[in-house]
Amino acid sequence: MKMTYEQATKRLEEIVTKLEEGSMPLEESMKLYEEGVKLSEFCMQKLNDAKQKIIDINEVKNND
Amino acid sequence: MQSPLILTVTQLNTYAKSVVEQDVTLSNVFVMGEISNFVDHYRSGHLYMSIKDNQSVISAVMFSGNASRLKFKPENGMSVIIRGRVSIYERDGRYQLYIDDMQPDGVGALAIAFEQMKEKLSKAGLFDVEHKMRIPEIPEKIGVISSPTGAAVQDVLNVLNRRFPVAEIVFAGVQVQGNNAAPTIIDAIKKLNKTDVDVIIIARGGGSAEDLWPFNDEKLTYAIYDSQIPIISGVGHETDFTICDFVADLRAPTPSAAAELAVPDIREQKYYISALKNALDSAIENNIKEKQYNLEQLTKSTVLKNPEKIIENCELYLDSLITKINMNFKDIFTKNSSDFAMICSKLESLSPLKVLARGYSITKKDNNVIINSKDLSIGDSISIQFADGNAKAKITEV
Incomplete structure (x- = not known):
C-alpha cells in the first residue's frame, strides 16, 4: 500500500514516542530508528518535491 | 328651510370612521411605499411611521402584536409592501393605515426568504454542531467546487499551492450564479463523494445578495448536509452569510480563507518533520547511552572485576560447613558416649561376674x-x- 504523507507523519510520531519511552531491546530500537529515518526522508522528500497537481472531476475514475 | 345638521367633532370623526371602515377595498389593502418618520415605541412595542411615495404620504401604525412577527427591522428610507386596512383615528381626526404585515420590497424580500429558510433548516437540525465533521489536518486530496472562470478558484488554487502543494486537487467546475447554479453544485458534491478526496471546498467570490442566492438553496443545503466528506464553505466576502455557511462543516469568510483552513503550512510541516527527525536521533542516542551505561555497570560489578572473589567466597562457605560438621560430630559423640556409659552400667549390673x-x-x-x-x-x-x-x-x- 502506498503511504500518504499524513500516515507517514503519524507513524514517525509513534516511533519517536516509543523510542523515547525506551525499555526495549537494542535490536528493536535500531530497527525502529531505521524505519523512522526512512519515514522522515520520505516526508521531507514529499514536501520538497511537491508540485501542485490538478485534475478535473470528469477525469477521475469513480470508485463505484 | 330645514336648519343644517350640526355635528360635534367627535360625531363627525366617528361617522367618517364608520364610512371608511365599511368600505371593502379599504378594509384589506396592499400598499407600497417608503418608510419615513419611523418611531419604534419601545415601551408599547407599537411602530409609528409615515408611508410615502414621491407625491403623497399617509400615517401608519403597526401594533405590537403584528410588529413582533416582523422578520426584519423597518428603517427610514426602506421600500416596503404593506398589507393592512385604512381607518380614522377619531381623537386626532387622522386618516391612517393600520399595518397587519409588512415586507421589504426588492432585495429585502430575499432577506426575508433567507431568514425563513434559515429558521426552517435550523429547526430541522441541519446546522447542529454534532453533525459537523472534523476537517482533516493534512489532506492528501482536496475537492474544489467553483466556477472555472471565476477569480475565486484562482485564489483557492494559489493559496493551496503556496501553503501545501503536496495535496492533489480534484476540480469540479460549476455555475455559481443563476438558476442552474444550485443543481450543478449539488451534482459536483455527489460526484466528489464518489472520489477519495479528504475535504471539499466550495468557493465563490463576493457578489450581491441576488448573486449569492443559489447558496441559500434548500436542496443544496441538504446535499452539503448529506455529504460524507467534510465541506468548507468559502462564499462571498467576510460579511456575506449564506445558508451554505451554516450547514457546512466549516465556514470560511472568503475563498482564500477556505483554502488556508483546508491545508497546513508546508514550512511548518518541514519544520515539524525536522523536529521529529531530531527527536528520533536523540531518542536512539539516549537508548544506546542507556545500554552502554548498563553494560558499564555490569563490568564494574565485583564478579567480573575480581573473579578470585568467587573462589574465596566458596572457600569461606566450605570452611563454615566444616566447622558446622565438626560441631555436630562432637555433639553426637558426647551424646553417644553418655548413652554408652549408661548401657554399660546396666549391662554390668546384670553380669554374672558380679x-x-x-x-x-x-x-x-x-x-x-x-x-x-x-x-x-x-x-x-x-x-x-x-x-x-x-x-x-x-x-x-x-
Whole structure:
C-alpha cells in the first residue's frame, strides 16, 4: 500500500514516542530508528518535491 | 328651510370612521411605499411611521402584536409592501393605515426568504454542531467546487499551492450564479463523494445578495448536509452569510480563507518533520547511552572485576560447613558416649561376674555348666569359676 504523507507523519510520531519511552531491546530500537529515518526522508522528500497537481472531476475514475 | 345638521367633532370623526371602515377595498389593502418618520415605541412595542411615495404620504401604525412577527427591522428610507386596512383615528381626526404585515420590497424580500429558510433548516437540525465533521489536518486530496472562470478558484488554487502543494486537487467546475447554479453544485458534491478526496471546498467570490442566492438553496443545503466528506464553505466576502455557511462543516469568510483552513503550512510541516527527525536521533542516542551505561555497570560489578572473589567466597562457605560438621560430630559423640556409659552400667549390673564377686561360683564339667549335683559322679573332673579365676577339682562325694 502506498503511504500518504499524513500516515507517514503519524507513524514517525509513534516511533519517536516509543523510542523515547525506551525499555526495549537494542535490536528493536535500531530497527525502529531505521524505519523512522526512512519515514522522515520520505516526508521531507514529499514536501520538497511537491508540485501542485490538478485534475478535473470528469477525469477521475469513480470508485463505484 | 330645514336648519343644517350640526355635528360635534367627535360625531363627525366617528361617522367618517364608520364610512371608511365599511368600505371593502379599504378594509384589506396592499400598499407600497417608503418608510419615513419611523418611531419604534419601545415601551408599547407599537411602530409609528409615515408611508410615502414621491407625491403623497399617509400615517401608519403597526401594533405590537403584528410588529413582533416582523422578520426584519423597518428603517427610514426602506421600500416596503404593506398589507393592512385604512381607518380614522377619531381623537386626532387622522386618516391612517393600520399595518397587519409588512415586507421589504426588492432585495429585502430575499432577506426575508433567507431568514425563513434559515429558521426552517435550523429547526430541522441541519446546522447542529454534532453533525459537523472534523476537517482533516493534512489532506492528501482536496475537492474544489467553483466556477472555472471565476477569480475565486484562482485564489483557492494559489493559496493551496503556496501553503501545501503536496495535496492533489480534484476540480469540479460549476455555475455559481443563476438558476442552474444550485443543481450543478449539488451534482459536483455527489460526484466528489464518489472520489477519495479528504475535504471539499466550495468557493465563490463576493457578489450581491441576488448573486449569492443559489447558496441559500434548500436542496443544496441538504446535499452539503448529506455529504460524507467534510465541506468548507468559502462564499462571498467576510460579511456575506449564506445558508451554505451554516450547514457546512466549516465556514470560511472568503475563498482564500477556505483554502488556508483546508491545508497546513508546508514550512511548518518541514519544520515539524525536522523536529521529529531530531527527536528520533536523540531518542536512539539516549537508548544506546542507556545500554552502554548498563553494560558499564555490569563490568564494574565485583564478579567480573575480581573473579578470585568467587573462589574465596566458596572457600569461606566450605570452611563454615566444616566447622558446622565438626560441631555436630562432637555433639553426637558426647551424646553417644553418655548413652554408652549408661548401657554399660546396666549391662554390668546384670553380669554374672558380679554374682561371682559376691561369693558364688560356677561349676562346669566338660565346659557344661552343672546346675544339679545329680549330674556329677565320683571322680569327675570339674572346673570351678570364681570371680577372679578358675580352679580344678575332683568329685569325691556326691
